[in-house]
Amino acid sequence: MPLDPQAQAYLDMLASAGNPPQHTMSVEDARAGFLGPAALAGEPPVVGSVEDREIPGPESQIPVRIYTPEGKGPFPLLVYFHGGGWVLGNLDAHDPVCRALTNAAACITVSVDYRLAPEHKYPAAPEDCYAATCWVAGHAGSFNGDPTCIAVGGDSAGGNLAAVVTLIARDRGGPKLMYQLMIYPVTNYSFDTPSYRENAEGYSLTKDDMVWFWNHYLPGEDDGKHPYASPLQAQDLSDLPPALVITAEYDPLRDEGEQYAARLQEAGNHVTVRRYNGMIHGFFGKGAVIDQGRQAIEDAAACLRSAFGSVQKG
Secondary structure (H helix, E strand, C coil): CCCCHHHHHHHHHHHHHCCCCHHHCCHHHHHHHCCHHHHHCCCCCCCCEEEEEEEECCCCEEEEEEEECCCCCCEEEEEEECCCCCCCCCCCCCHHHHHHHHHHHCCEEEEECCCCCCCCCCCHHHHHHHHHHHHHHHHHHHHCEEEEEEEEEEECHHHHHHHHHHHHHHHCCCCCCCEEEEECCCCCCCCCCHHHHHCCCCCCCCHHHHHHHHHHHCCCHHHHHCCCCCHHHCCCCCCCCCEEEEEEEECCCHHHHHHHHHHHHHCCCCEEEEEEEEEECCHHHCCCCCHHHHHHHHHHHHHHHHHHHHHHHC
């Protein structure tokens, strides 16, 4: 379908700002200009409580932010990994999204401020995210969480990390995860899909941006072949948690997200795929200006609630 008028208006706003293309910027300048979903998510929802902590990581303390909904608990848990190409982003940029998911899914959301590239290249980010997930599983009771009901999720590079954490958890024998939420995830170190060709430029995230991100993230090209960098290249995708994969029609990453969903299904996992037509990469966090962004959060939360309910009833 045609580009959604609200997405077009957002792109027109970006164009009028006159900022240089992201892939031409230094890391420092790109970070300074990266507002993330917080810029266009609307008024941050009020949740029951918010707590910042630092938890042990593989090489340093990992900052996390714990969002708890109103209510009695113990609550199911969502460990959330932010987007930003493994190079950009932080807890504040994704604060409204985490608040919205906390309320809509009636879960505790633990947002993870993993180490960023290029200062900390692959596999720093997935190892931090896995360590944080293990910490949540081991300490859930200390903040009113249910350790038997843990999902992981994320957008873009964070969707990649959610997929990778489920692979690591399976390969290393735990913790047990019951759902994975992947929002327009990066799944493959490759730029040759039809969606990359169709949407290479003009829709906010460009092919050149993705090349820039990958070049900062990977120590070398061979690392991009590892399943913990490119989950689509995993030989075995069996015995993984049920998944929701969200994609956007006008997104270079559309096809690799849908290919990963298909591979998960072929391996015997339960997968829901939802493509949002007329949408661009990043729409999920822009509910104040793009109606489908708000709808996608509601859809994701509904899938999480259903998954949480099935586990807790069981």
